[in-house]
Amino acid sequence: MAFEKVKEIIKEAPAFAQLTDLAAERLGGQVLYSTDDFFAEKENLIKPTRGIFIADKYTDRGKWMDGWESRRKRTPGHDWAIVKLATSGKIKGFDIDTNFFLGNHPPHASVEAVYLQDDSHITDWETVEWKEILTKSHLDPGSQNFYECQDDAIYTHLRLHIYPDGGVARFRVYGEVFKNWNEVSENQVIDLAAAINGGQAIACNDMFFSEMGNLIMPNRGANMGDGWETKRNRTPNNRDWVILRLAHRGTPERIVVDTCHFKGNYPDSCSIEACVTTDEQIESADWKTLLPPQKLSADHEHEYTSEIQTLGPITHIRLNIFPDGGVSRLRIFGKINK
Structure with missing residues (x-):
């Protein structure tokens, strides 16, 4: 043919x-x-x-x-x-x-x-x-x-x-x-960012190699293409970022940043910011630090609890990676705020 x-x-x-x-x-x-x-x-x-x-x-x-x-x-x-x-x-x-x-x-x-x-x-x-x-x-x-x-x-x-x-x-x-949030207790810990719960990747500055929505899919990544990966950036002090709308307003208690399969191309470090806003007002959002900068390593699940800053309930998060690279999954475990 x-x-x-x-x-x-x-x-x-x-x-x-x-x-x-x-x-x-x-x-x-x-x-x-x-x-x-x-x-x-x-x-x-x-x-x-x-x-x-x-x-x-x-x-x-x-x-x-x-x-x-x-x-x-x-x-x-x-x-x-x-x-x-x-x-x-x-x-x-x-x-x-x-x-x-x-x-x-x-x-x-x-x-x-x-x-x-x-x-x-x-x-x-x-x-x-x-x-x-x-x-x-x-x-x-x-x-x-x-x-x-x-x-x-x-x-x-x-x-x-x-x-x-x-x-x-x-x-x-x-x-x-559609998730019936009346059936979810305020004491129940869920992944607030997960796509299956209604989380959504809404914006990023770069997804040259793979899609931002992969970050909130179930399970660990199947391969290096099953994650969010940006192109190599030669700008000094570059920061790549992605914004996620949480499935429900809630308070994070545990964060997992997974670089599964990313070995020679994982980010050097990351940080996470958070805010309370709507998708339409995201450009004027008042971002505050949820997770201060953390060093990352290759092909590894990084778990954070004590490092999380107390901000109260939030609606959106912004994952920053420095200077570029790939992250397989991002989990934001916490409790909803009704």
Whole structure:
């Protein structure tokens, strides 16, 4: 296959693509069912990164593809897949990515949604009372297909329809985590920054090598690409930074700065500032020191308790690294303030 036909097509992402991917496998999303995944497994839909292409890779069923691909349908109907979100949330938009699916992409897709507290009793997904939240929409081949969601309800499960068959590389469901904070005690210690709780990376000065949102993903980083890494900066006394909105206003008690996998490129040191503000007023925020400058080491979890300054409840934090480099995860453990 000629290179011109398999190159990635990257579109400019809309603002909603900066939100949390509620369906992401690494956050806890699952693909529960599909009508057909003969050529490529349904689970690929929620893998990290865009799908890849390996020219000479085949399976006993045909060409290996990094996505979900059904057979050519020879009977009436179309194919669909059930995705369970990692957490309930309000959906703001989709990316139905047909990366490298060119002569085999579905021409159209639609999305339905439902809120289910428990799905263990469901044996027939067609009996569920689905609500359409994306009407039947055109898909370009080998491309990110972004669509905004106008529905403001809270959902837990989605059904992605493709018409009539074919391949989708990735399915991103961007939105806002919904967490019932009435069920969280003020004495309970949680990770206030975690994406699964509703934390959000909202700004940084540099993420040349990897995304700022990786900092608040579950578990330790899988590899060096699964963190926040800035480019090498030659400016004397440089400081790189990232701002996180906490999932809930709260008081930090323990901080973990993890440089997992960063060995020759970890920051020399870091500090953390905090404030009480809104996203819209972040530029005029009154930042105060939460964690004074601390030396860092390679591939290590750095834990801080006594070093944390007493500021009371906060809403946002700013991680500063000196002069540049990579941090895998940042944990801000504390109690919420209601």
